Amino acid sequence: MISLINKGKVCVGSKLAIMGAESINPDQICDPLKVIKECRLKVCTNSCRRARWDSKMGFVNSPCLSSIQLSSVLPHGGVVGKTSALVSRVYPILHMSKDSEGKTVFRNERTQSVEEARYEKIYNEKAEELYEQVWREVEQKYKKNIDVDMYSKDINTLTEPDILWNIIEQTCDPATQGLLSNEQLKLVADYREQILSKMRQEVQDLIKVKMRDILPERHIVKLLKVRLVDCEKEIQALLTIWRPTEEICSILKENKIISFTHLCACGTRERVLQLTNTRQTRYQEVSSFASNKFLRRVTCLSELKPVGVTKPVGLLSSEIDVIGIVIYIKHPDHPKGLTIVYLTNLEGEYIAISFWTALKVFGCEDVLTEDSLVCCYNLQWRTGSGAWRIPNVFATELSVFTQHPKLSHLKLEFSKIKSLLSFEKTTDRIAEHKLQLLAMLKKREYSSVGSGQMEYVSTSENQADITPVQKKIRKLSTCGRPPPLAPLPLFSRSPEVLQDFRSPCRVPGSPLRSFSESNKS
Template sequence: QHAWFQLYLCSHTQLVCGQRTKPDTNFVQSSLKGYLSECILSSHQLLHPEFFEAVRIQLAPVEHQQNEYIRISVFYLAAEMSARLRCARELQKLRLARKKQQTVQPQPGSLFLKKACGDPRVSLRDAVAGQHPYFHSRQQLLAYGADPHLTSIASTTAEEFRFDCALHFSRVAMRAGNGFVLADGGCLVPADDGTAGKNEFYQALLDTPGVDQRLLSSAWTYNHYRWLIWKLAALEASFPRVFVGRCLTPELILLQLKYRYDIEVDNSHRSALKRIVERDDTPSRTLILLLSRIITKSNEQPPTPAGSLEAEQATECTVIMSGTQVEVSDGWYGLRANIDAPLSELLRRGRLRVGQKLIVHGAELVGSDDACSPLEAPSSLALRLSANSTRLARWDAHLGYFRDPRPFPVPLSSLFGDGGMVRCVDLVVLRSYPLQWMEKLPSGAFVFRNDRAEAREAQRKADGQERSLEALYSKLEEQFDKDNLGYPSHRCLGFRLHIKALQDGSELYEAMLASSDPAYVESCLSEQQLRALQEYRQILADRRRSQLQAELRRALSSIEEVPTARDVTPIWKILVAGYADPGQLPGVGKLNVFNLLSAQAALLHLLLLPSAPMQAVYLGAPKEEFVVLRVWGGLAQHAAQELVRPGALLAASNLQWTGERHSSFPALFAGENASFSLGPKEVHLREAYRKLCKAVPVIWQISTILCQLEEPLNILQSTMNIHTFIFLPPIMKHPNVQVWLTVMKSDEGTSTHYLWYIIFII
C-alpha cells in the first residue's frame, strides 16, 4: 500500500466514524460520480488492487451507507491530490521552458560552498568513532528505523530506487500537492503514487537555480543518481546507529546532484575514469576504485535477484571462471574491467566482493583507441587489472587517483605466478649467485653456462669460425691464382735485351716473370726502376686482395648455412625474501624493486629441471664417511675438468641438498648455480680454505688414505638396497659455512679418479 493513501484513508475514516455523520445524498449524485470516475481513471495508479484491499479492511466495521461515503471521499481526495501533482508538474515544465530561453549564470550550491570554504571537516572514520563497516540484517536495520527498502538497494538496482515521500515530508506538504522545495531551490514533484525516482530528481535538478539544462542530460543525472543512492544506502546499512535517516533522503540526494553539477559542469573538474576514457590521462597511475558489479562472460547483463543484500552476496559467491569481467567505479562513473585468473579465483572464494575498494597501479585501457564519454563507452572498452598490482584499499579511502602516483610496494609472499607485472615489491637480498650466460640454441633449447664455460664456448665458436673462413679463403686464393696464371707476351720477351730501357712498372714486372732468373734481373735495375716495380706490385696486391674479398663475400652469400652470431644473454640470479616488520632487520639492505615480471612456478621448475646426464662424484673422509655429489651435465658443463684433479683442494659453493632415498649415500646436487674454485675470493671461504689447508696431511699420506677409503666405498656401492646416511663431521664451525676434507671418486667411464675436496654449503 502506498503510504500517503493510508494517510488519507485513516484520517478520514476516523473523522467520519467518530462523528457518526450520515452521508450527504447530494454528494453522491450522478454528476459528481462521473467527475470522480474521470479523475480516478485518468490516474490509473490509484486503482491498484492493494489500495482497494486496504480500503475494504478499514471500512469493514462501518455501516454500508457510511462505507460508501468514505470510499468516495477517499477516492475524491486521491484524485484531487493527483490532479494537484499534475498541475505542479505542468507548472514545472513551464518554468523549465521559460528558463531554457534565458541565459543561466552559474550559481554554486550550498554543499559546494561549504566544502570550498576550507573549514575543518570531520573525516568519515572519526564520524563513526573508528568503527569498520559491519553487515546488519534486515530486522536489525528496521529496529534502527531504516527504510524498509534499504536492503533491496544494490549497485544494479540503485538507479530504479524510488523514495516514498510520505516517509520524508509532512502531511501538510503532502496534502498540498505542490511539490517540495528542497535545498538550493530545487522543486521535487513526486509522481501520482507519492514516490520520487530518477526522473523526478532530474526535473528537480533542472529546476534548481544556476543549472543550465542545455548542459545537462538525463543520462548524466541517472548515472549520478545511481551511484549516490548506492553510496548513501551503504552508509546507512553499514553504520545504522549513526546514519539511519540522515543519508538516504531526497534533500541530500538533490544536494549531492547539484554539487556534482557544480564540480563537473561549472568547474570542469573530471573524475579519474572520465579522464582516462576521454584519453586525457593515463590509467597506469595509482588508482582507488570500487568493485561495483560482477559481469560473467556467458551473461554480460545478469538479472538481479529480487532484491536483497543476502541475494547479492549469494550472487557474488557463484563460480567465476578465468577472464571474468567486472565493473569498477570511481564514485562518479563506472567502467568494465578485465581481471586475470588470480583475481577471478579471489572472487570465487569470496575474498573479493562487491562493495570493496581496490588500489591498483599499472592498469591498461584496452578494447578501443578512440576517446569517448564514459556514458557512451562501448562494451569492448575495459581496464585490464593484474593481481600483482592490485590490493584491497581501506574502506574509507577516497576514490579516484591516489595522492601518490608512484607504484605501491607489495609483500613478496602475496605475489602470484600468473598475476602479471609486479610494479613494486619490498625484499631483502639473501644471496647473489655468480653471473651466468644463457644461450638460445637454433633448436630452441636453452643452455646455461658459468663464466669459465662461457669463455671456453665463445673461444671454441670463434676458433671454429676462424678456421672455416681461413679454409674458404685459402680455397678461393688457390682458385684465383690458378685462374690468373698467365705467360708473358712475346713483346715482353723482346725487352729482356733492353731491360735498362724499361721505366714502366708493368713492363718491368712482365720482364721479370719472363726471365729465367728474376732475382738477377731485379739486381740489375736502378733505384727508379725498383721504385716503379714496387709500386706496381702494390697495385697488383691491392687488386688481388679486393678481388679475393669480393669472391669471399660472394661465396659466403651462396652458402646455405651461414654461421650466425650466438644468442647469448647474461643472467644474474639472486635469492630474495620478503619481510613483514622492517624493524626486525636493522643494518640490512632493503630494496624496492620495480616492474618485475612474474612467472608460473611450474614453468620455472621445468626450466631448471636437469635434462643433461648427471655425473656422480663420491666424496669421502678418512673415517669412511661418504657423500655423493651429482653434477648436472658433468664437470664439463661447468668447465671444471682442470680443477677436479688428484690432490687438489677444491671449493664448491651453491650446492643443494637433495635428500635422495634411493641412494646409499647422502646426496648433494650441483646445478647451474654451482661454482668451483681452487682459490676462493670470498672472505669467509678464504678463511675456511686457509684453515683446511693447515689440516690437510702431507702429500705422501694421500695414497695411503685413498687405499683405506676405496674398499668401504666399493662395498657401499655394491649394496644399493641399504640406505646409509652418514654425515661428514665439519672441520670448522661457521654460522653459514660447513667445510669438509673429502676424497672424490668419479664414476664417469671406467676410470677412477681421486682427489681431495672441500665443500662449502652456505
C-alpha cells in the same frame, strides 16, 4: 583476478588502486569516466589493491601503490608494481644457447669459454677451406684482360694505374717494371694497396655469408639468477634477470635489501615463486640486513649424517656449501650416465656429489681430481639426500667447484683444512678413509654371479633320477647368496609423508568410522 572475483573480494562497486595498467585499442583520447566501448585496460592482479570506499577516482601522477611483501605476490598475477626483498644468494652468470639438436643449454663461465674456443676452432678451419676458393673468385673480378703488346709500346706515357697494374700482373716479368718511372711505380703501388684492401674486405664478407649456411650463427643470452627472501615470513623467490648489465650486478649484492619495480611473476617451480625482469624493471638499494641469519656458511659433513629424510637445520633454499677432499670418483658406464664424486674430511665422514653427466660437461674435470682439496658451493639438497648411508647431494648448472675460493666464509675454513693436511699423518688417515669408503660401496653392490658356484658332474645315468624341483634348486645354488638390501629412502616431496600415521577409523568423515559407529549403536 578470477579467483578474487569468485571469492567476493572484488565485486561490482569495489574501488581498485591500479598501477601500470595498459590501454588496449586506444583509437582516440577519451575521459576516464566516459570511456568508449572499444577501449579496454589490461590490468595485472599483482599491481592492484583495494582502495578506500571514499577514495577519489581518477589518474594519479605519483605511483599509487606502496611496496608489497614478497609473500603476497601471486604466482600467476602478472607484473608486480613494487616490492622489497633481501638478496640472499647471487648465483654465477649463465649463458643460454641452442645446441645442434635445438635443445636449450645452460653453461657457466668456464664451460662457455671452452665452447667458444671449440666453435672458433671449427669456424677458422671451415673459413680457411673457403678462403682460396673465394679469393680466386674475387681476384678474377678485379683483373682485366688487356692487349699488352698494344700498351707496351707507349708504356712510358701511361698514367692510368689500373692499366699499369694489369700489365705488370699479366706479364709477370721484372723487366717490365724497369721500364716504368718512379711516378708510375708509385701510382701502381698505391693502386695495388687499394685493390688488395678492397679484395680482402670483399673476401671476408663473402666468407661470412657462406659460413652462415655451413655453420649457423649462435644466439647466446646471458642471465643472472638471484634468490630473494621475505625477511618477515621467510618466503623465498627466484629472480631471473635476462641480459644483466654491470650496473645491475654491482647493485645486487648478498645480504642487501633491494627495492624492485615492475617485476613479472611467472608461476612456481619446486614450490618456489619465479620472477623475471622486464624492460621497465628498476633496482634500488634500500639498506643492509643487520642479521646474519641468511648469510652463507660452510656446512660440516657431520651435520648431514643423522638428518634422515629431512634437510639439515638452518639450511636455506635446500643448498649447501661444503669443503672436502676428493677420495674417489665413480665414472659412468656410458656418456650420459651418472657421475658420483665422493668427498671426505679428516674425521672420516663422507658426502657424495651426483652429476647427471660427465664432469667435462660441468667444466670441473680439472678441479675435481683425487686427493685434491676443493670447495663446493650451491649444491642442491633434495628430499631423501640424507636417507642413504652416505649423504647424497646434486650438482646443478649453478654449482661452483674451485680450489681457490674467493668467498670470505670459504677462505677461512679452506685455509684451516689446508694447514692440517701438511702433516704426514693426515695422508695415512685419508688413505684409510678411502679403503673404508670402497668397502662400504662394495657392500651396496651386487655380488658377481657365479662367485659361489658349486661344480658337479652329471652323467646320463643320474639325469633320469633328478626331478624338476631338484634341477631348479641346483640352478639356484650356483648363484651364491643374495647381497644385503640397500636402504630405501623416501623421495616424496609431499609433507604428508612425514606426518604421523592416523588410523582411518579416527579420521572425520571416513567410511570406516561411520561403519564402526553404526555397529556400536
